[in-house]
Every structure is written in structure tokens, then in C-alpha cells.
Amino acid sequence: MPLLQIRELTHWFGGLRAVYDFNLELEEGELVGLIGPNGAGKTTIFNLVTGAYRPTEGTVQLNGNDLVGLRPHRITAKGIARTFQTIRLWNDLTVMDNICIAHASRIQYSLVDSILRVRRYREEERQIKQQAIELLAVFDLADQVQELAKNLPYGAQRRVEIARALATEPRVLLLDEPAAGMNPGEIEELMELIQQIRKEFGLTIWIIEHQMRVIMNICERIKVIDFGKTIAEGTPMEIQNNPRVIEAYLGEEVF
């Protein structure tokens, strides 16, 4: 059984069909890319899968459990985490808090425990902090733990966002254009980072990206959509030579 199974996903914004009959099966441990021209509906698909929008039709299943209709925090708790196309950190909070808050779904102590500061509460908070520090070390952010998120350089903010997604302990990680706005050197580091966390955390990764270098280098399988419809699917090699993909990206040949 695939880890994430999306069937016949369709979404309408009023009279606009943003996604039409989208199907995908993600096997455990895969790294799959989703590409398409601007406005093709890529981010909409992520929003549908994570529960930000409720799909008009179709099903999304994680490990056989239905996700459609659940509120986003429940879906995240079940094991799907994401990053955002434009960075959405909690800017006025420290890097540490940004990571710790993402543990929210696993908090065991009650409100009364936390206000009375009982041992159970202290123990749990200590563990959360410890895990956050370990996670930040993986992302080379150990020195910026107490820094406000907004004060970090762009590349570091991207890393914090990925770290925050991992703090929710996901099985599937959705990356929405992680390389946007990065220079070639940073892109190189990002690709290494993705490979590294994939191994270290045993993740299944699904990535949207415009930088073909990233997609072609790290993905095993690519899906191409245009106007909400799937137009091609295959290995990086197959996609590069697919005439429909070239047409979608470069426009119809006039000659």
C-alpha cells in the first residue's frame, strides 16, 4: 500500500477549475517532484492535501486513513508537514520558539499542569527544548537558537522553516519551492540538505520547484501539471524529452 494516496482530486474556486482529476501514489521513502508553469495549480494541490482547502472532489489517504475534511493541525499530526512558497515563520518569535511550537500536537500535559508547573510539565518542556536543540544542530542553526526569526538571513530562514516542519515529526514532507530566491551556491547546499534529512529522518518527500537543476538532480519521479491537469509523468530523463512538457513551458511551436 502506498504511504500517501491521492485519488481523483478536483478543486473549483467558484467557476475556476484549479485542479482536475489529480492522482498520485507516494511510496515510503520516495522523492517525487511536482512541476508546471506558473498558475498550474501546484500550491493548490499542497493546500488541498494539508487541509488548508477542502477539495471539491476526491480522496487523500495517508497510510489508508482518510484525510479529507480534517482540520489542518490534525492532518499535520497524522504525519504530513509542509513548508511555504513565501517564508511564513513566526517572525517576532525566537528560532527556538518557532521549533518548539511545532511540537504542539504531542503535548501531553494539561492546562492546569502547565499553570501549576508540575513535574510532568517541566519534564515534557525540557524534552521539547532538548529535541529542538538537536534538530537545530542538524540544520546548522545551533548558534542562532535565541535569535528572532526575522533577523536571520534568507537562507537560514528557509532552513528554519524546514526544521520547523520536521519538528512536527512528519512521515511525508511537502516542500513548496524551497530554492526560490536562492543563489547557485545556496541551491547546492539545499540539495545536499534535502538528501541528508531524507536519509536521517526516513522521510518521503514531495517537492514543488521551478529550479530545474534541483528537480532533475534529486527527484526519482516527476509529475507535470498544467491548468490543473496532469500532462506528463516519469523519470527526469523522460520528462526532459517529453514534447507536451516542452510545449507547456515554452509555448506551442509556431513553425
Place this chain on the structure above:
Amino acid sequence: MRKFYLPLAVLLIFVVVIGGSWLRIFNEYWQLVLLFMGINIILTVSLNLINGYMGEFSVGHAGFMAVGAYVTGILTVWLFAEDKVFGPPVLPTAWAIPLFPVALLIGAIAASLVGLLIAIPSFRTRGDYLAIVTLAVNYIVKSAIENMEVIGGPRGFVGMKRVMNNMADVLDVPWLLIWTFIGIIVTILIIRNFVSTTFGKGVEAIREDEIAAELMSVNTRRVKITAFMLSCGLAGLAGGLFAHWPGGYVNPGTFTILKSTEVMVMVYLGGMGSISGSIISAIGFTLLLEVLRPLGVFKWVVIPLLLVVMMLLRPTGILGNRELTDVIPRLRAVFGSEEESYALATD
């Protein structure tokens, strides 16, 4: 050793305030000012959770205060005092001393339940919705009280003075100031402890980016409702204390939108998301009201003007979103908690 400094400082203030009032070093006027100061601290710190930490906009804090004031007031008068409406006291009057905090608690719970009633529909969407709903609730509570003849209607509810006198007959200490002082400590502890937990920090994540918070596994609806109920409950506590002030009466005219605005002003003056800022501004604002009392109605010309000047010079309020210990690091060295020193050690 140094973890005892803060409790010691609090104890010292307690001894000065309560001892001074007991020995009549502070006359009745100053005791009243101290009482209002305390009630304003509770109101300001509790509203700061919603308007400061969470970044929502609640404008009806006086409505929840009214619920607490009437519930607690009616309860103590019914239980511990001879009254025209309720007849002879239900319980021996001396029981008022141990059961007074229970009455306060019940008033607070009533206020927080009213808060829950409002939170459920208004937190489905974000934005100005809560402002409109809380504004409406402030008016609804006031009108409802005005139309209940049993509890005095627009003339107000009396009888709390007899409760306080009964308590003083048994043991003559400034009971109300003592409970107000304890109320302040409880309020500060609840709010401070709440916003420093991982669960409670969810309110700040909601302020910063609610959609990201929900997608990063924060149950935003639950966090918002919890915070709102805490805030409303503490406003109810402030109301319950206020109902027993030496004037001996409460009337719906006290709990108008003007009172709510006053609390909001204190929150913004002190700094959104700063507990120590709220305390400083509640103390300062209460004193300012007293200093300007000779001006009569013109007080309400001078105070808004001062506010405008303040906002021009320091738009973030006295402390912004920092605490006193962040502004004066030496204080942290003396009073800082273990956790803070842990945070410093990991820097």
C-alpha cells in the same frame, strides 16, 4: 538562594501595603486607590493576553468584569448577609472569611463561561469579528443587568458592605486588599505561566501567522478559546473584587464601554505582550486618574491628549513586547527564574 528574592520582594510589598492599611498609615482614600490599582492590574494583565499576546481585538472587557461582579456580589450577599431581597443569611456570617475566595472563583468561572459562549462563534473567523462581538456583549450584559429588577436594575445592587463588615467584625484586617493582592499574584502567575508554555506560545504563533500555526499542528481554535476563557475569567475575578469595594454597591453604569476602553488604554500604554508593562501602566494610569481628579470632566480631555503624545513619542507603549527583566538585565540577574538562567546558559 536567589530564587527566593522575587517571593521575598512580593512579600515585602504585601507587608507594606496590607500592614500600612491595617495600621491606618494609609488612610481610607489611599486604600481605595490601592484597591483600584490592584483591580486595574488584574484587568490589564488579563486583557493583554488577548489584545497583546494573541493580537486579537477584544473591546468588551468590562462586560466580563460585570458578570464576575454581580455573580460574586449576589453570592456573598445571599450567603453571608441579611438582605431585603434574599432574606437572612443562608450560612453563618463568619463563614464569609474562608468562603470569600470560593465566591470569587465562582464569579470568575461564570465570566469565563460567558467568554466561552462568545468564543465559540467568534473565533471561527479572524479579524474584526471578535471586536464587534465583544462590543455587543458589553452592551448586552449591561442592558440585561439594567432590566433585572431583582438585582436592582439600573440603580445597582447593594449589600456587599454588610458582608465586608461581617468579616471585619470577626477579624479586623483589610480583607479586600488582601484578596486583591492574592488575586494579582494569581493573575500574573496564570498569564505568565500560560504564555511561556509550548501550548500557550501558540497564542503568539497565532498573532504572527495563524495559517502557519494551524498547518504546523497548533490547534488554533482550542488555543484561542482557552486563552479567551482565561482572560474573561480573570476579568470576572477583578469584577468580584470590585463588587466589594467600600462604596458597597455595583451598578451597571460602571461597566460601560468607557471602562473597557480604559483597560485597553492601559494595555496599549504598557506595551502589547508585556506583563510588567501592563502592571506599570495600570499603576501609573490609576495614579494619573487620581492626580487629575481636581480637573473634573476636563480629565477626559487631558488624558486622551497625554495618550496621543505618548503614542507619538513611543508607539509601542512603555515596554513594547519586552519585560522589565529584558530592559534592565540587572533585574534578571537578581530575580530571574531558573528557566531563564537555563535559556541564558544555552545561548
